[in-house]
Amino acid sequence: MGHRNRRDKHHCWMIPPHKVTENQQQEEDDLIKPQKLINPVLASLQLRALHQELLFCCRQGVLPRKKPELQRVLEHKRREQLKKRELALYPPSDLETKLRSRQQRIQRHELEERRRTEGLKNVPEFVRVRQTLKRIPNSSQVLSENTGK
Known part of the structure; x- marks a missing residue:
C-alpha cells in the first residue's frame, strides 16, 4: 500500500490536461493575436x-x-x-583655362565693385545724390531726342 500512496501523491500535483470547449475556442478566435513587431533596421x-x-x-x-x-x-x-x-x-585643358580666366575676371570685377562701394561710403550723401541725378536724363531731353529736335 505504501507503493500505491506514492503514485497517488505523484499524481496529485500533476495538472490535468486542459480541455478546450467550443465556446472557449470561439472566444480565442475572436481575440486579436499578438504579432512580433517589424524591426526597421532589418x-x-x-x-x-x-x-x-x-x-x-x-x-x-x-x-x-x-x-x-x-x-x-x-x-x-x-x-x-x-x-x-x-x-x-x-597640362590644363582648354575648358580649364577658360574657366580659370573667367573666374579671375569675375574676381577682379567683384574687387572693383567693393572698392567702388567703399569709396562711396566715404563720400557725403549730397554728392552721391547729385551723381545719381546726373545719370537720370531730364524728361525734356528725352522728349527732344525722341522727336528729333
Whole structure:
C-alpha cells in the first residue's frame, strides 16, 4: 500500500490536461493575436548594408574616428599634395583655362565693385545724390531726342 500512496501523491500535483470547449475556442478566435513587431533596421536594405559595413570595419579595426585629429589632418594634406602633383604633370585643358580666366575676371570685377562701394561710403550723401541725378536724363531731353529736335 505504501507503493500505491506514492503514485497517488505523484499524481496529485500533476495538472490535468486542459480541455478546450467550443465556446472557449470561439472566444480565442475572436481575440486579436499578438504579432512580433517589424524591426526597421532589418527591414531596410540600406540600413542593413550599413550595419554590415560597420560590423566589418569594427572587426578590421578601421573605424573613421579611431585616428587622432593630427594624423587625419596630415593625411588630408598629403592627399591634397598628391592631387596637386598629378595635376601639375598634365597640362590644363582648354575648358580649364577658360574657366580659370573667367573666374579671375569675375574676381577682379567683384574687387572693383567693393572698392567702388567703399569709396562711396566715404563720400557725403549730397554728392552721391547729385551723381545719381546726373545719370537720370531730364524728361525734356528725352522728349527732344525722341522727336528729333
